[in-house]
Amino acid sequence: MPSQRQSAIVTGAASGMGHAMALGLSQAGFDVLAVDVNQTGLDTLPATIRPLRADLARPDSFAQVVDAALAAFGRIDVLVNNAGIGQASLKPDQRRSPIRFWEATPEQWWRFITINAAGPILLANAVVPHMLKAGRGRVITVTTSLGTMVREGYLLYGSSKAAAESAMAVLAADLKGTGVTSNVLVPGGVTDTPLVGEAGDRSKMLRPEIMVPPLLYLVSNAAAAVNGRRFIAADWKTTLPPVQAAKEAGAPIAWLDIARMPIEPT
Ligand SMILES: NC(=O)c1ccc[n+]([C@@H]2O[C@H](COP(=O)([O-])OP(=O)(O)OC[C@H]3O[C@@H](n4cnc5c(N)ncnc54)[C@H](O)[C@@H]3O)[C@@H](O)[C@H]2O)c1
Numbered sequence: 001m002p003s004q005r006q007s008a009i010v011t012g013a014a015s016g017m018g019h020a021m022a023l024g025l026s027q028a029g030f031d032v033l034a035v036d037v038n039q040t041g042l043d044t045l046p047a048t049i050r051p052l053r054a055d056l057a058r059p060d061s062f063a064q065v066v067d068a069a070l071a072a073f074g075r076i077d078v079l080v081n082n083a084g085i086g087q088a089s090l091k092p093d094q095r096r097s098p099i100r101f102w103e104a105t106p107e108q109w110w111r112f113i114t115i116n117a118a119g120p121i122l123l124a125n126a127v128v129p130h131m132l133k134a135g136r137g138r139v140i141t142v143t144t145s146l147g148t149m150v151r152e153g154y155l156l157y158g159s160s161k162a163a164a165e166s167a168m169a170v171l172a173a174d175l176k177g178t179g180v181t182s183n184v185l186v187p188g189g190v191t192d193t194p195l196v197g198e199a200g201d202r203s204k205m206l207r208p209e210i211m212v213p214p215l216l217y218l219v220s221n222a223a224a225a226v227n228g229r230r231f232i233a234a235d236w237k238t239t240l241p242p243v244q245a246a247k248e249a250g251a252p253i254a255w256l257d258i259a260r261m262p263i264e265p266t
Contacts, residue, residue, distance in 0.1 A: 007031040007073035008219070009065060011056060011123065012083030013049075014041025016193030017142065017208040021080055022049055024212035025219070031073045035065055036083065056083050056119040057111070062126040075134065078219050079127045081120035081141040081164075085112065087157050088197020095199050098153025108156055116160035121167045128171070128180060137180040140218050141168045142211075143230075144186055146255065165230075169254040172228030181227035184253050185214055188234030206234055214249060217242040228253045 008025045012018035013034035022034045022045060032049045035056070036042050042051035052068045054061040069076050087094045090108060120141050131137025143149075143165040149158040165184060172182040190196055192205040199205070210233040217223055218231070222243055235249035251257055 005029060005031050005073075006077035006219075007033070007069060007075050008078035008080060009033045009035060009069050009076060009123075009127065010080040010082060011035045011065075011119070012142075013045065013051075014038040016195060017187065017191060017211045018080070018082040019045070020208040021082060021211050021215050024209075024215060025078070025080075028216055028219075030078065030219070033065070033069045033072060056123065057114045059122070062123050065123060066126045066130065070130070076127055076130050076137065077134075078138045078140065079124060080215070081123060081139065083119060084116045084142065084161075084195070085157075086195040086197065087154070088195065088199070090156075092197040094153065094197070099156065100153065101155045104155050112156040112160040113163065116157070117163035117167070120164050124168075124171060124182070128175075131180040132178055135179040136224075138219050138223075139168070139171065139180070139182040140215065141165075141182070141184050142186060143168070143184050145188060145232075165254045169228065169256065172253055175227060179224075181223075181225075182253075183218055183226060183228070184230040185211060185218065186230065186232055187211060188232035210234060210236070213238050213242070214246070217246055226250075228256070230254070 008030045010018055010022040013022040014036035022032050026032045026049050033052055034045055034049050035052045035054050037055045039053045050072050054064050091099055124139050144161040149162040168182050168184055175182055187206050190199050190205050191208055192202045193208055214231045214233050214236045229250045230253045231250045237245050
């Protein structure tokens, strides 16, 4: 028999925001499967969180994650698509010395698309059928600020994240009325994690833990009907009741609020 506790998969949970969100969900009473390619980072999580070493760049990893979650918990209520790579992995000082569009190699492009776009899309693709069967579920995807998607030197990171954002908007549209939802959550600025490399004074950056209050709202009963939205953690006022904070920190997913014809008639 499946337990009455809800379960969550958090990718990229060995470090940074994924680590903070896995802890936050666990402390809120969720059974958490922490997925990452980095075993050393997974080893720093408390024993209450179940670790799974998986490389989400591999096509066989999605079934591996779903099977592990179902075997451990018997259900999947939440998917937090958070794993990602940044351009500092190619060039630590890339903020000062941008990687120009024409300098990016095809191999780099495929790697960013594979991990930052295909990863969250294909994992959602593998998880959502189980949520549809249960008639409930939350897919929460960490993309990036809309400005980062188009900024100078950001071909690899920006356009791979834009692909993930647009895919999650399509998922939200397809999920309407099913009880399963798709929303985006971003920190809203440079956040103090290894991903950003040499990005200046770390004491001025956002803390990874700012993701936790909006995440806990998104997995709560109060957010059961919240679908197709994007939330900025830096705008989340913890002093307000969560529903009010969500109003202030939320907007339509992707670029729907500036689209002239968001939904074409069929
Ligand atoms: N740090 C920022 O300023 C910032 C801003 C906006 C969005 N983001 C996004 O937030 C998310 C979390 O990043 P973070 O800043 O906490 O960085 P991080 O490097 O601390 O965490 C990312 C995690 O993803 C894991 N990962 C990478 N490739 C993987 C793979 N192939 N398979 C499994 N796991 C893999 C890494 O091992 C790492 O533990 C990312 O999607 C990132 O793009 C970060």
